[in-house]
Amino acid sequence: MTKQNLLNGGIVMWVIVAYSKSGITMYEFDSEQEAREKLREIQGCKILSEIAYFNDKNQKCLVI
Numbered sequence: 368m369t370k371q372n373l374l375n376g377g378i379v380m381w382v383i384v385a386y387s388k389s390g391i392t393m394y395e396f397d398s399e400q401e402a403r404e405k406l407r408e409i410q411g412c413k414i415l416s417e418i419a420y421f422n423d424k425n426q427k428c429l430v431i
Contacts, residue, residue, distance in 0.1 A: 379419050386412040 381402035383394040396402040399417070406415050
């Protein structure tokens with residue numbers, strides 16, 4: 368899976384959380400376009416989130 372690199376070695380991914388009577392389903396995507404295409408297909412309650420995380424051990428905390 369190839370993710371977009373951010374400045375300082377960070378990674379961006381897109382996550383959809385879909386809620387239904389049968390449970391909760393999560394989908395991960397590399398691009399916003401992929402995520403939005405899938406979002407249109409999913410029925411019911413859903414949330415699209417952009418997730419940015421960093422693996423730099425010297426960085427204490429990042430708040431966006």
